[in-house]
Amino acid sequence: MKATDIQIALCGSAGDGTIAAGDILRNAVARAGYRVISFDVYPPEIRGFGKCISRVRITTEQSYALKRQSDVFVSLDDSHAIPHVGEVRPDGAVIFESQPVATVAEGHHISGHIHPGHIPYGIPLRELSEKSTGGGRSRNLVVLGYIAGLLGLAPEHFLSIIEKKFTKQGSEVVSRNQAGFHAGFQAGTATFKLDNVFFTPLGTPHGSEQVVMLSGNAAVAQGCMDAHLDTFFGYPITPATSIMERLAVALPKRGARLLQTEDEISAMAASIGAGFAGARAATATSGPGLALMSEMIGLATMAEVPCVVFVSQRGGPSTGMPTKTEQSDLNAALYGSPGDSQHIVIAPTNVEGCYRCAGKAFEMAERYQTPVIVLLDLYLSNRYETVTLAVSGPPFNLNANKPRPRLEAGEVYKRYALTDDGISPRAIPGDAGCMHVITGLEHNELGRPSDQEEMHAAMSRKRHDKLLGALQHPDFTVSKRFGDPGRVKVGLLSWGSTFGECLEAMFMAQAEGIPCAAMKVVMLAPFPVQPVADFMADCDVVLVPECNYEGQFAHLVQGILAKPVVRLSRVPGSPMPVEAILGEVRRLARGAVTAIAS
Amino acid sequence: MTAHHASPSVPPHRYVIIGNGVAGNQAAEGLRSRDPEGLVTIITNNRLLFYNRYLLPLLFRSHKDWRELQSHSADYYQKHRIRVIRDVRVTAVDAGRRQVMLAHKEPITYDTLLVATGGRSYLPEELADSRHLLNSFGTYEQAMAVKKALPDRGTVVMLGGDMIGLDLARTLLSIDCRVVLVTHETTFWPHQVTPEVRMEFLNVLRDMGMDVIDGDAAGGVTAIEPGTAGLPARRVVFRQGGDVYGDVVMPFYGLVPSVEFMMGSGTDIERGILVGTNLRTNDNHIFAAGDVCQIWSEQEHAYRFYYGYQNVRAMGAVAASNMTGGNEHFAITQNGSLSRDGRGHIDSSFWAYD
Numbered sequence: 047m048k049a050t051d052i053q054i055a056l057c058g059s060a061g062d063g064t065i066a067a068g069d070i071l072r073n074a075v076a077r078a079g080y081r082v083i084s085f086d087v088y089p090p091e092i093r094g095f096g097k098c099i100s101r102v103r104i105t106t107e108q109s110y111a112l113k114r115q116s117d118v119f120v121s122l123d124d125s126h127a128i129p130h131v132g133e134v135r136p137d138g139a140v141i142f143e144s145q146p147v148a149t150v151a152e153g154h155h156i157s158g159h160i161h162p163g164h165i166p167y168g169i170p171l172r173e174l175s176e177k178s179t180g181g182g183r184s185r186n187l188v189v190l191g192y193i194a195g196l197l198g199l200a201p202e203h204f205l206s207i208i209e210k211k212f213t214k215q216g217s218e219v220v221s222r223n224q225a226g227f228h229a230g231f232q233a234g235t236a237t238f239k240l241d242n243v244f245f246t247p248l249g250t251p252h253g254s255e256q257v258v259m260l261s262g263n264a265a266v267a268q269g270c271m272d273a274h275l276d277t278f279f280g281y282p283i284t285p286a287t288s289i290m291e292r293l294a295v296a297l298p299k300r301g302a303r304l305l306q307t308e309d310e311i312s313a314m315a316a317s318i319g320a321g322f323a324g325a326r327a328a329t330a331t332s333g334p335g336l337a338l339m340s341e342m343i344g345l346a347t348m349a350e351v352p353c354v355v356f357v358s359q360r361g362g363p364s365t366g367m368p369t370k371t372e373q374s375d376l377n378a379a380l381y382g383s384p385g386d387s388q389h390i391v392i393a394p395t396n397v398e399g400c401y402r403c404a405g406k407a408f409e410m411a412e413r414y415q416t417p418v419i420v421l422l423d424l425y426l427s428n429r430y431e432t433v434t435l436a437v438s439g440p441p442f443n444l445n446a447n448k449p450r451p452r453l454e455a456g457e458v459y460k461r462y463a464l465t466d467d468g469i470s471p472r473a474i475p476g477d478a479g480c481m482h483v484i485t486g487l488e489h490n491e492l493g494r495p496s497d498q499e500e501m502h503a504a505m506s507r508k509r510h511d512k513l514l515g516a517l518q519h520p521d522f523t524v525s526k527r528f529g530d531p532g533r534v535k536v537g538l539l540s541w542g543s544t545f546g547e548c549l550e551a552m553f554m555a556q557a558e559g560i561p562c563a564a565m566k567v568v569m570l571a572p573f574p575v576q577p578v579a580d581f582m583a584d585c586d587v588v589l590v591p592e593c594n595y596e597g598q599f600a601h602l603v604q605g606i607l608a609k610p611v612v613r614l615s616r617v618p619g620s621p622m623p624v625e626a627i628l629g630e631v632r633r634l635a636r637g638a639v640t641a642i643a644s
Numbered sequence: 645m646t647a648h649h650a651s652p653s654v655p656p657h658r659y660v661i662i663g664n665g666v667a668g669n670q671a672a673e674g675l676r677s678r679d680p681e682g683l684v685t686i687i688t689n690n691r692l693l694f695y696n697r698y699l700l701p702l703l704f705r706s707h708k709d710w711r712e713l714q715s716h717s718a719d720y721y722q723k724h725r726i727r728v729i730r731d732v733r734v735t736a737v738d739a740g741r742r743q744v745m746l747a748h749k750e751p752i753t754y755d756t757l758l759v760a761t762g763g764r765s766y767l768p769e770e771l772a773d774s775r776h777l778l779n780s781f782g783t784y785e786q787a788m789a790v791k792k793a794l795p796d797r798g799t800v801v802m803l804g805g806d807m808i809g810l811d812l813a814r815t816l817l818s819i820d821c822r823v824v825l826v827t828h829e830t831t832f833w834p835h836q837v838t839p840e841v842r843m844e845f846l847n848v849l850r851d852m853g854m855d856v857i858d859g860d861a862a863g864g865v866t867a868i869e870p871g872t873a874g875l876p877a878r879r880v881v882f883r884q885g886g887d888v889y890g891d892v893v894m895p896f897y898g899l900v901p902s903v904e905f906m907m908g909s910g911t912d913i914e915r916g917i918l919v920g921t922n923l924r925t926n927d928n929h930i931f932a933a934g935d936v937c938q939i940w941s942e943q944e945h946a947y948r949f950y951y952g953y954q955n956v957r958a959m960g961a962v963a964a965s966n967m968t969g970g971n972e973h974f975a976i977t978q979n980g981s982l983s984r985d986g987r988g989h990i991d992s993s994f995w996a997y998d
Contacts, residue, residue, distance in 0.1 A: 145748060146749060150749050152751050152752060154750070157748065158750075158752075160730070161718065162693060162718035162720075162721035162728055166691055166731040238788065240691060240710060
């Protein structure tokens, strides 16, 4: 029996409940045991305007990216859905409202735009909603029920998720929404299914693992909690806000603290203060906030204070495109702070990576006494995936500080002692005999201001060299190669959220017989020079797909390794299409063949 | 022949065809060929593209996906720029505005309209309340529902027994199903047979293995009921007493033209839409073809229906020609006689298609 691989896209206007329906769908199928990857696109306006799309890919095995074409496409608002109807695969289903409440201008109903190769399902969503719930607002739940009935999904998980989602609004609301779902479910069950998509039964999950569904930001928050974050300071900004929202609920329950500051500068400064005091501290922001924080990040670098900054990128520069994804803050994360201010920058490539990077960021910050920037983007922050967590508990070291040697009698504590590995003994305020000064000024081993040439050179070297240890940080994947071993025609070198699309493209290229491999680079600073160099040496040509205009990662690679790469830099405001990467791989593979033949 | 041709200053002619059957698709093909610039739109309440309904009985012999029944691929429609609006219902035609009104409240404007909606199964009024217990056989979905409901070597009770039903019946007999025919005045429809011929061919059906119940003698069917435990799923009750059980009960009482949406359009309608042999209605912008229209017969001085694949296809071609300025006339291509094949089994010219 074929494995399940179904992508459902719901498209509507803000206020149609499109995102809510997608949320219920992904939670219900995840609870049923399927693997999910999901991403929502929504407008910056709150209600009544722009387009909302929720795409949910449901698989038996974990997938790495959304498919370009959905198997089922739902229109809750034809004006928004019509431009997207081509995103349905051949023989895919298009579900639409057959009884809209108002007159439709000629050419403005989706039925006239459905391709001959698609299967239309015109459903009286509003009528079913009104009959079952007394109002038309539950069209989104009717259509969920219809999908479940049509595709043969059991309703139990949907009903329990609906109950959970609406329980705060009272039992009447829960019942009403469940009634809407039931009405759709019955209609779906009664509909002859023409499409050839099936949900295959699932096996029993492995006992040592638990599968949960999280968004990237939820995974970050969970990672923070499991790494025993003590304090969080933040200022809301799309798409990072939900990290703070989640922590605002979770942290107080554990006796930890969260403070919404007056701006990003304060948030960063407070995080540094908490880190100085020995707490695990973090903040979260996006590109514009990172710009404000850059001076303070330099302070943390100079003062060697552990702190973690989660940066979820969006379209820029400036306010840019708050609800569109981009990977264009790499330069700002790497180089944004003035001076030779190197710090650790890591970028997870999937939701599970968000969890691991969040937890590991605190270890690294403590271990290497530095700010750590965890670079996300809107696609990753808002993307939902089923994540496998070990039942045995969080895989994080809750105290990663380098042990501080005992002070001998009469010995003076040197907070910035020059050591072999560059990591100095760290004391926190109140530690007996360890009174010291920290400052943004260059300093000597005691922390006292010093602008002597030799000291500045030594301290600069120390601040850089100590970070190299992070390349061997325990239980952390700095970079990883996938695909064909040995020599390949095309190598995909990628970072951040685009790596999932690269991996899908690589699998497709391999299926076409193209020798292909892909490498994800999770640690961007310090840069894992050797593994990347080894990978590039194996490739006839290296392709670097990334969602920014300048090819910032390609610049980084070429700057460090001085080897040519082919850039695939796009700024669509949406994830890089797998087909775009695959097309480039094909083109390069043909070129590589020619080069070898000649 | 003076086909419409768009020039830069003249917008393309808008041809709208209501109906996705043989006549409608034949017309679409002809329109595209005669007016390469015209906008051709087919409107249908079906979900699928045009497929050969004459092949539906084959579904009982072997598994066939609906794609295997399709007459044209999706690419054909894209290549020929024929837009097909599916799974929508036409509620009215506003001849004054030249607009087709769809149930979802969208108007579709035409310059020339072809109505080719065919017919739907006729169901006697006394069986209307039992509709949910009956299985129709007009579409792929309905055929598959019958297949699903019918157990191996199961029993089908056919009410009426028009030639659509008898086509299915001979297939069911060939796969060892039991077929019970309850006769009606529509048995052998659309053939018009004398009592002697009727008796002759009922005996042919019996010889083929069919159980034939004289519906008139039984007083007609009064109700269909769910079967009781241990018995087949349906019970057919006769007015004079007595009953018969079947796993599936299917009405085959002939077709009635689907013309309700044309009421109020100003088009002359009797039972079907009235047209001349050029298939034009009393509205110069509206044509009709296929099972939905009654064509004036000079010979009989009456409007009459012409059934059968070949007749209907010929109508589609004539309509396309005349919608693009031609002046062709429909001539019957298929006569309507019952016959026997080489094995002595019933055969009909209406079962012929190509």
